[in-house]
Structure formats: structure tokens, C-alpha cells
Amino acid sequence: MEATQTYSPGLEGVIAGVSQISQVNPDLDSLTYRGYDIRDLAKHAQYEEVAYLLLYGELPNKSQLETFTQKIKTQRDLPAPIVTMLKALPKESNYMDVLRSCVSLLSSFDPQAQDSSHEANLAKATRLIAKIPTIITSSYRIFHGEEPIQPDTSLSHAQNFFYMLRGEKPDAMTTKIFDTTMILYAEHGFNASTFSARVTASTLSDYYSAVTSAVGTLKGPLHGGANEEAMKMLLEIGSLANTEPWLMKALAQKQKIMGFGHRVYKKGDTRAPILKVLGNELCNQRGDSQWCDMADKVEEVMMREKGLFPNVDFPTSYIYYMIGLPIELYTPLFAASRIAGWSAHIIEQLDNNRLIRPKSIYEGPKHREYTLLEQR
Ligand SMILES: CC(C)(COP(=O)(O)OP(=O)(O)OC[C@H]1O[C@@H](n2cnc3c(N)ncnc32)[C@H](O)[C@@H]1OP(=O)(O)O)[C@@H](O)C(=O)NCCC(=O)NCCS
Structure with a gap:
């Protein structure tokens, strides 16, 4: 290794990019999304508003929020072949594995899948924010021998999750608390899953591939698990x-x-x-x-x-x-929230892209003479 180069195991303390999405400041006990204190967002906002803020960089006004929320509400359905596939899976499947596979498959049903423009990626982000809760609740119900419950367009994101899971609307306190967990899970700088999404996006692969990488990374118990x-x-x-x-x-x-x-x-x-x-x-x-x-x-x-x-x-x-959520859905629910942050990062990466490709220190054997197969 050259004297001027430093190596930090686990990339601890390494600055790996520039971002305008969130700021984690441990010394000040502060976390902000687009400059807004997380405490204010947790107290006053609802998840849809925070997702808009992360994606568009500004808090929505009433009409912008209404339009965005309507888009989410009307895009919650899953393509029928995905529901058929869920019914064909072993009931013991891990829910994060199922989510990862469904996110990946959704690209085949999205006419904009290979369009990596800023606008197309915003549209895809809105679709995935809408559909991930349906993947989670449908797989849970199917694996428990029940039919999926169709989303209800009159319900908020948080309410609709409970409705699709159990068929009942949650009470006001449960809704607020669940919504707050979603806000607090929505974004967190260059964490492992976001970083893996950015690495995949940086190769100019597509949005769905980047999110699929992120879901796989979030699964681990040192992160979302x-x-x-x-x-x-x-x-x-x-x-x-x-x-x-x-x-x-x-x-x-x-x-x-x-x-x-x-x-x-x-x-x-x-x-x-x-x-x-x-x-x-x-x-x-x-x-x-x-x-x-x-x-x-x-x-x-x-x-x-x-x-x-x-x-x-x-x-x-x-x-x-x-609040009665099944334990095996906790990490998928983290993904259902973090999709907003992942998407904002994928879009930001592509808006100013450079391939992410670090180096490693080689510690393997020095030069060895090749031995022909018959001589080994
Ligand atoms: C989050 C985490 C991966 C951070 O890891 P890290 O920055 O690499 O820190 P390390 O794992 O090197 O931990 C430093 C020291 O604290 C100890 N430590 C860290 N987290 C610990 C935990 N949850 N329980 C017990 N000891 C812990 C380590 O064993 C290590 O001790 P050592 O120096 O005696 O070996 C780590 O704290 C952890 O594994 N936590 C549990 C998993 C978790 O909650 N993840 C969600 C993160 S939001």
C-alpha cells in the first residue's frame, strides 16, 4: 500500500460520496432529512409527506401532497402473475427473500424499467412505495393460507398496511405510532443498503436492480435484520x-x-x-x-x-x-419505509454519476509458477 493511501476496515469513517438528502450529526444528536429535524417530521408529518420530501427535496404543499398520495393509493395493486408466483412459493420462504424477488420481478411489468431518466425514476419510486406493502401483506396472507386483501384507496399508507394484513383499519394511536416508525426508518445517509443501491446505480444498471441490491443488503442482522x-x-x-x-x-x-x-x-x-x-x-x-x-x-x-x-x-x-405485527415482517417493514431513501439516493447518484469502484489491499500468495493439470 502506498504511504498516502489509508485503509479503514468496514470503510469506517470513509467519505464515499456527496449527498443532499440527509445529515447524521452524532455530536449534536441530530438527524435531518433535507434540512428538516427528524423530531419535527416525526411529530407533525406523515410518511407520504416525508417520502415526497426525500424524493423531491422540498416539503409538498397541500395539492402536491394530494397528487402524490393519490398516485400511491392508485398504484398499490400487484400484477396478477406476481400474486400467482407468491402462491407457488414454499410457505416457509423468508419474507425478505420474497420481497427481494418480487421487487426484481416487478421490473418486467414496468414499461419504464429501462428508462433511467430522473422523471422515470421518480415515477418508479412512487410505484414501489405503493407496491412494497402489498407484496409484504399478500405474501404473509398467502403463506398463512389466506387470500390477499385488495388495497383500500380511501386509506393512508399506514392504515392501508394494517388493513391489507388483517382486514381491519387500525385505531388512531396505532396508525400514528406505525407511521412514525416509518418516518424514522425512511432514510439514513450512506448506510449499508443505501450504499449498495448507489453502487448498483453507479454502474448505470436500472432502478429495480439497485433496489433489489438494497433489499438483499438490508436483510442482514447487522443492519435491518x-x-x-x-x-x-x-x-x-x-x-x-x-x-x-x-x-x-x-x-x-x-x-x-x-x-x-x-x-x-x-x-x-x-x-x-x-x-x-x-x-x-x-x-x-x-x-x-x-x-x-x-x-x-x-x-x-x-x-x-x-x-x-x-x-x-x-x-x-x-x-x-x-401493535400486533408479526415478527417476520419487521425487516420487510423497514424496507417498506427505506424505499423512499433508497430511491432518493439512486436518483441523486444518477444525477451526478461516477462509477463507485474502490480498491483492496492484496494479501494473497505472491507470484507462483503454473503447474500443468497432469502434474498436480
Ligand atoms: C451496528 C454494529 C454492526 C456496528 O458495528 P461496528 O461499528 O463495526 O462496531 P463493532 O462491531 O466493531 O463493535 C465495537 C465493539 O463494541 C462491541 N459491540 C458493538 N455492538 C455490540 C452489541 N450490539 N452487543 C455487544 N457488543 C457490541 C463489539 O463487540 C466490539 O467490541 P470489541 O472491541 O471488544 O471487539 C454493531 O454495533 C452491532 O453488531 N450491533 C448489533 C446489530 C444491530 O443492532 N444492528 C442495527 C444497526 S442500526
């Missing part, structure tokens, strides 16, 4: 009394505790306290504090033993559980 693993952990722990002993044993065995730690936030994930408040509201409303008490204890032990803060996935895990 952590929300499912965190809830499985809480269920395995099972009680407040068992929380500290369970954690001490796991930490002694050098296990990673899912939903804790972060590559960028070393003094706490800006999103986690917003979600913790919502979790507490749910516990209070239900008069059952089990998950909140256990979460407090996990946080206390992790801080004391490892100095680690919860990340966005920890409070989201028990919030999703309390």
Missing part, C-alpha cells in the same frame, strides 16, 4: 427478572445484543429516544409495562457493561410487537 432479532431476544428472555442474568450470560459468551451499538452514533441513536417515548405511551395505554420495563433493564445493563446505546431497531422491535 436487527429489529426481528431484538424482539426474538426479548421473547427468549421472557421476564424482567430474567433480563439481567440472561444478558450477563450472553455478554460473557461475547454475543452481540441486537438493537444496540451503531457505526455512526457512538453517543446514542437520535431516533431511539423518540421511539422509546412512543413505546412508553403504548405500555401506559395498555396498562401493561412488561416490554417497557424489560427494555429499560436491557438498556441499563448494556450501558453499564458495554457503554452501548440502543439503536432505532431496539424500540421499534417491541413497538411492532405491541
Whole structure:
């Protein structure tokens, strides 16, 4: 390696691009989307508004939001062959694998699939924002022996997800809390899945290929898969009394505790306290504090033993559980939110593209003489 070149394992601290979409500032405990504080967006906005902001760079006015929301509402349907394919899949299929495959297949049904212009990619982004919840709910229902429920154009994005999953409209509190999780999951700079989307886009491959890469990257438990693993952990722990002993044993065995730690936030994930408040509201409303008490204890032990803060996935895990969402859908739901951020990044990458192609340090064998096959 040349003296002027530096290598950072996992690309930690490496600046890999320029972006105008979001800013993570751990020192100031700040996360902004297009300059707007995430706390303000979580409090006042709804997911559709935030998706528009990420895609178009500005908050929509009433009529722009109405048009955008209408486009989402009317494009939720899946092409019939995709539903047929879902019915043919093994019922044990992993939902992130199913989502990845369906996103990939949707390109065959999109007349604009090979058009990588800014406008075409915005149109495709709106379609995928609309269709991903339908893929998730349809696959879940089909794998559980039920027919998919057709989307309801009178319902918001958050309400319609619950409706397509269970056939019932959620109450106002569930809708607001779920919508807030979607806003907080919508975008987060050059995280692993967004970066993989940008790498794929940078080769001038198409929008669907870039999103397919992102879905595959999000699946891993070190990234989006952590929300499912965190809830499985809480269920395995099972009680407040068992929380500290369970954690001490796991930490002694050098296990990673899912939903804790972060590559960028070393003094706490800006999103986690917003979600913790919502979790507490749910516990209070239900008069059952089990998950909140256990979460407090996990946080206390992790801080004391490892100095680690919860990340966005920890409070989201028990919030999703309390609002009745199946655990195996937590990571697909992360994708259903992050599609807005991924799409904004793919479009931004293509607006000012340069192939992303880093180098590596070679540590393999030095020059070796080739031996003919018969002599080996
Ligand atoms: C997010 C994560 C991948 C960041 O990784 P990273 O920046 O590469 O940091 P490292 O994994 O190198 O961790 C640094 C140290 O903290 C420890 N650590 C980090 N996260 C930990 C966790 N969740 N549980 C226990 N120890 C953890 C590591 O073991 C390591 O300790 P060591 O130096 O003694 O080996 C990591 O914190 C993690 O695996 N967390 C759990 C998965 C998760 O919640 N992912 C969602 C992220 S939003």
C-alpha cells in the first residue's frame, strides 16, 4: 500500500460520496432529512409527506401532497402473475427473500424499467412505495393460507398496511405510532443498503436492480435484520427478572445484543429516544409495562457493561410487537419505509454519476509458477 493511501476496515469513517438528502450529526444528536429535524417530521408529518420530501427535496404543499398520495393509493395493486408466483412459493420462504424477488420481478411489468431518466425514476419510486406493502401483506396472507386483501384507496399508507394484513383499519394511536416508525426508518445517509443501491446505480444498471441490491443488503442482522432479532431476544428472555442474568450470560459468551451499538452514533441513536417515548405511551395505554420495563433493564445493563446505546431497531422491535405485527415482517417493514431513501439516493447518484469502484489491499500468495493439470 502506498504511504498516502489509508485503509479503514468496514470503510469506517470513509467519505464515499456527496449527498443532499440527509445529515447524521452524532455530536449534536441530530438527524435531518433535507434540512428538516427528524423530531419535527416525526411529530407533525406523515410518511407520504416525508417520502415526497426525500424524493423531491422540498416539503409538498397541500395539492402536491394530494397528487402524490393519490398516485400511491392508485398504484398499490400487484400484477396478477406476481400474486400467482407468491402462491407457488414454499410457505416457509423468508419474507425478505420474497420481497427481494418480487421487487426484481416487478421490473418486467414496468414499461419504464429501462428508462433511467430522473422523471422515470421518480415515477418508479412512487410505484414501489405503493407496491412494497402489498407484496409484504399478500405474501404473509398467502403463506398463512389466506387470500390477499385488495388495497383500500380511501386509506393512508399506514392504515392501508394494517388493513391489507388483517382486514381491519387500525385505531388512531396505532396508525400514528406505525407511521412514525416509518418516518424514522425512511432514510439514513450512506448506510449499508443505501450504499449498495448507489453502487448498483453507479454502474448505470436500472432502478429495480439497485433496489433489489438494497433489499438483499438490508436483510442482514447487522443492519435491518436487527429489529426481528431484538424482539426474538426479548421473547427468549421472557421476564424482567430474567433480563439481567440472561444478558450477563450472553455478554460473557461475547454475543452481540441486537438493537444496540451503531457505526455512526457512538453517543446514542437520535431516533431511539423518540421511539422509546412512543413505546412508553403504548405500555401506559395498555396498562401493561412488561416490554417497557424489560427494555429499560436491557438498556441499563448494556450501558453499564458495554457503554452501548440502543439503536432505532431496539424500540421499534417491541413497538411492532405491541401493535400486533408479526415478527417476520419487521425487516420487510423497514424496507417498506427505506424505499423512499433508497430511491432518493439512486436518483441523486444518477444525477451526478461516477462509477463507485474502490480498491483492496492484496494479501494473497505472491507470484507462483503454473503447474500443468497432469502434474498436480
Ligand atoms: C451496528 C454494529 C454492526 C456496528 O458495528 P461496528 O461499528 O463495526 O462496531 P463493532 O462491531 O466493531 O463493535 C465495537 C465493539 O463494541 C462491541 N459491540 C458493538 N455492538 C455490540 C452489541 N450490539 N452487543 C455487544 N457488543 C457490541 C463489539 O463487540 C466490539 O467490541 P470489541 O472491541 O471488544 O471487539 C454493531 O454495533 C452491532 O453488531 N450491533 C448489533 C446489530 C444491530 O443492532 N444492528 C442495527 C444497526 S442500526
